[in-house]
Amino acid sequence: MKKPLRRVLTVTAGAILVGSGVAWYAILGRTRIIDLAPNLFVLHTSSFGRPIGGNVTVLVGDTTLLVFDTELSPLTTRLKRLISTRSRLPIQTIINSHWHPDHNGGNERLRAPGTELVAHPSVRDRLASGSEGFGLTRPGSHHRFDRRGEDALPTVLVEDSLIRQFGRDRIVVHYAPGAHTGGDLWAVIPEAGVVLLGDIVWPGSFPFVDTHSGGTAPGLLAALQHIMDVVPGKITAVPGHGLPLDRPSLAAYLGMLASTLASVTNHRQAGHTLEETQEAGLPEYAAWASRLTPTDEWIRMIYETVGESSLPPSADSNGRTEPAEGVAIKELDGPH
Numbered sequence: 374m375k376k377p378l379r380r381v382l383t384v385t386a387g388a389i390l391v392g393s394g395v396a397w398y399a400i401l402g403r404t405r406i407i408d409l410a411p412n413l414f415v416l417h418t419s420s421f422g423r424p425i426g427g428n429v430t431v432l433v434g435d436t437t438l439l440v441f442d443t444e445l446s447p448l449t450t451r452l453k454r455l456i457s458t459r460s461r462l463p464i465q466t467i468i469n470s471h472w473h474p475d476h477n478g479g480n481e482r483l484r485a486p487g488t489e490l491v492a493h494p495s496v497r498d499r500l501a502s503g504s505e506g507f508g509l510t511r512p513g514s515h516h517r518f519d520r521r522g523e524d525a526l527p528t529v530l531v532e533d534s535l536i537r538q539f540g541r542d543r544i545v546v547h548y549a550p551g552a553h554t555g556g557d558l559w560a561v562i563p564e565a566g567v568v569l570l571g572d573i574v575w576p577g578s579f580p581f582v583d584t585h586s587g588g589t590a591p592g593l594l595a596a597l598q599h600i601m602d603v604v605p606g607k608i609t610a611v612p613g614h615g616l617p618l619d620r621p622s623l624a625a626y627l628g629m630l631a632s633t634l635a636s637v638t639n640h641r642q643a644g645h646t647l648e649e650t651q652e653a654g655l656p657e658y659a660a661w662a663s664r665l666t667p668t669d670e671w672i673r674m675i676y677e678t679v680g681e682s683s684l685p686p687s688a689d690s691n692g693r694t695e696p697a698e699g700v701a702i703k704e705l706d707g708p709h
């Protein structure tokens with residue numbers, strides 16, 4: 374089928390499903406298992422080659438499972454079924470990389486009595502009280518997320534690092550201050566050389582930095598640099614969205630981050646306004662622009678956060694910030 378026709382069919386079917394109140398991605402999306410090792414796999418959902426929601430990684434231990442991120446809630450039934458095709462062991466640990474709902478939507482239903490739920494304290498805060506999301510689907514978008522029930526809330530709060538043993542595999546969880554959000558966790562399984570990135574890296578495009586919830590461009594760069602420093606040798610890195618990456622791909626991504634941050638910093642230090650900096654653009658990196666983070670947005674994310682400490686001054690100790698005054702509320706629909 375030719376691509377434009379595919380797109381028309383996808384959009385039409387999506388519109389019908391949205392109109393009927395059904396999550397279109399739960400019907401049209403295809404979820405496949407990507408094996409990283411005999412006891413380690415990723416559940417990756419996509420529709421016509423585009424990722425849907427977030428990746429879910431499962432580590433199988435001797436007697437229990439660990440799950441890193443839990444996707445959008447309408448996909449939970451499918452996740453449970455696919456996990457059970459590989460292992461029927463109980464889930465001992467769920468880790469949420471951050472508060473965005475495409476990474477924790479399945480918390481309630483994947484969790485069992487005794488399951489620990491690991492996240493940064495600001496994630497618990499946001500899930501418990503409800504939250505506003507800005508730019509999560511495209512520049513200027515706004516979503517309001519209701520507060521979640523007790524079953525969805527983290528029980529083990531990580532402000533620095535945490536170690537768990539699953540069978541012969543050790544997993545080390547790290548906090549990355551002020552990166553994609555103000556409450557990002559990433560993890561490494563050192564013996565397997567596998568890194569679970571959350572949304573610190575966006576394969577093939579500029580990253581999305583949630584500047585409304587404590588994310589900063591320098592923090593994102595520092596997080597990726599730290600990951601590459603502490604994980605020597607070969608790496609298989611699972612991003613929050615998209616397919617796994619190797620070390621050379623991460624190095625290229627790091628190079629793009631460093632160059633674009635340097636360029637925008639130079640403009641800012643030269644006294645150029647944000648608009649002037651956007652006018653100059655990032656011509657060498659035009660191919661990295663995406664619908665979620667076009668070049669102007671990436672420049673804004675850098676310009677507003679570069680040169681500051683790991684968290685913006687307006688963030689409280691949990692990395693929360695109030696929405697900027699005057700932010701337009703344009704829509705209230707679900708996350709993608």
Ligand SMILES: [Zn+2]
Nearest residue numbers: 471473553572
């Ligand atoms: Zn995210």
